Structures are given as structure tokens and as C-alpha cells.
Amino acid sequence: MTPPARVSAAIQVLDEIIAGAPAEKALTGWARASRFAGSRDRAAVRDLVFDVLRRRRSVLWRSGQGRETGRALLAGLLVDADAAGPDLFDGSPHAPAPLTAAETGAFRPLQDAPDAVRLDIPDFLEPALRASLGAAFETALVALQARADVHLRVNTLKARPRLAIDVLASDGIGVRPLPAPATALTVTENPRKVSGSAAYRQGLVELQDAASQIAAAAAGAAPGMTVLDLCAGGGGKTLALGAAMEGKGRLFAYDLYPARMKSLPERAARAGLDVRCLDRRALPRILGACDLVFVDAPCSGTGSWRRSPDAKWRLTPSGLANLVTIQKKIFTEALSYLRPGGHMIYATCSILAEENQGVLRDRLAAISGLTAGEDTVLLPSSDHDGFFYVRVARDGRPARG
Numbered sequence: 001m002t003p004p005a006r007v008s009a010a011i012q013v014l015d016e017i018i019a020g021a022p023a024e025k026a027l028t029g030w031a032r033a034s035r036f037a038g039s040r041d042r043a044a045v046r047d048l049v050f051d052v053l054r055r056r057r058s059v060l061w062r063s064g065q066g067r068e069t070g071r072a073l074l075a076g077l078l079v080d081a082d083a084a085g086p087d088l089f090d091g092s093p094h095a096p097a098p099l100t101a102a103e104t105g106a107f108r109p110l111q112d113a114p115d116a117v118r119l120d121i122p123d124f125l126e127p128a129l130r131a132s133l134g135a136a137f138e139t140a141l142v143a144l145q146a147r148a149d150v151h152l153r154v155n156t157l158k159a160r161p162r163l164a165i166d167v168l169a170s171d172g173i174g175v176r177p178l179p180a181p182a183t184a185l186t187v188t189e190n191p192r193k194v195s196g197s198a199a200y201r202q203g204l205v206e207l208q209d210a211a212s213q214i215a216a217a218a219a220g221a222a223p224g225m226t227v228l229d230l231c232a233g234g235g236g237k238t239l240a241l242g243a244a245m246e247g248k249g250r251l252f253a254y255d256l257y258p259a260r261m262k263s264l265p266e267r268a269a270r271a272g273l274d275v276r277c278l279d280r281r282a283l284p285r286i287l288g289a290c291d292l293v294f295v296d297a298p299c300s301g302t303g304s305w306r307r308s309p310d311a312k313w314r315l316t317p318s319g320l321a322n323l324v325t326i327q328k329k330i331f332t333e334a335l336s337y338l339r340p341g342g343h344m345i346y347a348t349c350s351i352l353a354e355e356n357q358g359v360l361r362d363r364l365a366a367i368s369g370l371t372a373g374e375d376t377v378l379l380p381s382s383d384h385d386g387f388f389y390v391r392v393a394r395d396g397r398p399a400r401g
């Protein structure tokens with residue numbers, strides 16, 4: 001596909017998203033219907049779509065169009081991309097029609113836009129984000145408008161960073177160490193080769209954002225412990241906890257939606273770990289038995305919007321309120337799996353205080369026998385996504401609430 005044809009395909013996908021289709025569904029549907037598109041074409045179209053979704057409000061403003069269409073969004077994006085951006089609307093076969101004089105004449109400067117438009121956030125979230133982020137409000141939101149780097153975690157059961165870097169280099173994958181934690185690498189060359197590389201196949205590295213690595217490293221998992229990852233998802237933090245345990249002890253993973261853990265047994269085997277994936281019937285067997293419970297609770301995902309920008313525009317006030325209710329329930333449930341003297345990590349990939357400190361304060365007031373450490377807020381940056389975590393210890397007294 002030519003670059004203009006890729007723009008035309010991205011316009012088609014964006015029109016479906018505007019009509020209500022989830023981004024991944026729209027992209028998958030286009031790819032299945034476009035067998036002529038190679039892997040590079042599919043990746044390029046996906047990049048264009050996600051670049052727009054990260055900046056959906058600001059690029060529409062930049063286009064000057066009153067009605068949101070895929071064409072308007074791409075025009076608003078590409079007018080600032082480079083000098084040749086508008087030339088991709090060249091009217092060649094499979095390309096979008098040339099921009100009209102009315103379209104190019106409607107372009108307007110972004111600095112005139114309201115803050116919520118300029119920084120690409122829903123209007124209803126602006127007050128909460130300002131209150132949560134304080135002086136970092138603009139810096140954090142600007143970071144979320146950009147593409148996220150690909151991060152890797154070195155599996156310390158099988159390699160040290162230097163070995164992993166060398167093996168990745170043998171497959172043409174360039175990386176550099178991140179400031180924290182010591183296991184974190186960011187991919188600087190050929191990120192799409194990672195999943196087929198020898199380092200990945202041999203379990204030397206796993207794909208995992210540095211913020212998740214920092215939280216897992218701070219959890220205090222140690223050899224011989226009984227550890228539960230209660231909202232495991234794909235299991236990235238499960239594997240990081242297992243590496244900290246040096247493969248010694250009992251490591252459990254659970255997710256309300258078991259299909260999310262489908263690949264975890266294979267990933268665990270590659271990493272050299274024994275992970276027991278539990279369903280709802282098996283979960284009660286470890287009540288009161290865990291030294292550590294890690295809870296990466298379902299949340300708004302505000303800290304990781306650049307990876308899932310579609311979620312930004314699907315979030316509603318009622319949806320956010322429902323998430324907070326769910327978070328409080330999960331927080332309370334997690335405590336039931338702790339042994340007396342055990343501790344849990346409550347975490348989210350949100351940068352909203354009501355999902356983080358707000359939930360923590362509510363639960364500490366409602367439940368006796370808990371002690372919370374100092375919470376940590378990681379703001380979105382070039383080194384990691386936004387993330388929140390706090391350690392909560394439970395004493396041996398009966399809990400109420």
C-alpha cells in the first residue's frame with residue numbers, strides 16, 4: 001500500500017469508530033477485509049488510527065471542521081505532521097481526494113483551543129484531573145498524547161540485563177536501560193521484532209511497561225512466599241512477582257475473566273515459573289493463606305491512555321463511579337486472602353485521585369486492623385505510564401467492614 005492508501009484506510013477505520021465500533025474491532029474488521037495489506041501496512045494504519053485517537057479533540061479542532069469524520073481527523077493530524085502531510089490527500093488510486101480550498105482554509109491554530117480540547121481529555125474529567133495532578137496537569141496530559149515506547153522486563157531467573165541486551169542485539173533489536181527498575185529496558189530499534197526474537201522465545205525478556213515493573217518490584221515478593229495476583233489479566237505482573245520469588249513458593253493467578261489468562265501458562269513455562277491459574281471455585285481454597293496479594297484493580301486506565309486511547313473517549317461519569325464501587329469491593333475481598341501479618345499492594349493504572357487515594361481512605365476508614373504505607377504516584381512520562389500503588393498491611397486482629 002502507498003502512504004496515501006494507508007491514510008484512506010485509516011479514514012475508513014476511524015469512520016467506523018466514530019459510528020460506535022470499538023477501535024480494535026474496527027481495525028480487525030478492516031484487516032480481515034483487506035487481505036492485500038501486508039504486516040507493515042496493517043501496522044502503519046493502526047499507528048495512524050491510534051495517533052488520531054490519542055489526540056481526537058485537538059486534531060478535530062485543528063482541522064476546523066464542525067462535524068467529526070475520519071477525513072477531518074486525519075487532515076487535522078497530518079497538517080502538523082510534516083510539510084508533506086496534506087499531500088497524502090492526492091487523489092491517486094485508493095487515496096483520499098485532495099483537500100479542498102475550504103478544508104485547508106479552515107485549519108486553525110491549536111493554541112486558541114480550550115484546555116480540555118488542546119490536551120485531549122473529556123470535559124467532565126478536567127476538574128478531577130486538575131485536582132489529582134496539580135502542577136503536573138499539563139505535563140502529564142501532553143505525555144499521554146504521544147506514542148508509548150515498548151518496554152521489556154529482563155527475567156532475572158534466566159538472564160541479567162547485559163545478556164538480554166546482547167541476545168536482543170543479535171536479532172537486530174536495540175534497547176537501552178531505563179532509570180528504574182534495574183530489569184527495565186526500552187526498545188529503541190525494531191520493536192515489532194521482539195515477539196519473534198530469541199530473547200523472547202527463550203524467556204529472557206517479557207513485554208511489560210516500566211511502571212508495572214516498578215510496582216511489582218515494590219511489592220516485596222520473596223522466595224518461599226504464598227502470593228496471589230488477584231486481577232491478573234494477561235499475567236505480566238504475575239511473572240514479575242514470580243521472578244522476585246526466584247521461582248520458590250506458591251504463586252497463584254486469578255482473573256474474573258479467565259480468558260484473559262489464556263496465554264499465562266505458556267508464558268510462565270517460557271519464563272521458567274510454575275503459576276497456578278485459579279477459577280472462582282478454586283479461589284476460596286487460599287482464603288487467609290497468602291503472604292502477599294497484588295491487586296491491579298480495574299480502573300479508568302487514565303495513566304495508560306496512550307496505549308489504549310479508545311478507552312479515553314468511552315469513559316463516562318457513571319462508568320467512573322461504577323469503577324470506584326468495584327475497586328472498593330475488590331480491595332475488601334483481597335484482604336480475605338491474606339494471612340494475619342500479610343500485606344497487599346493496591347494498584348491502578350489511573351492517575352485520578354478518586355480511584356487511588358480516595359479508595360484507600362474509604363477502605364481504611366471502613367476496615368479495622370489495616371496499616372497503609374506511603375502511596376506512590378507515577379506520572380506518565382517517556383520512561384513509564386501513569387500508575388499508582390500502595391502497600392497495605394493487615395494485623396492479626398479480626399477485621400470489620
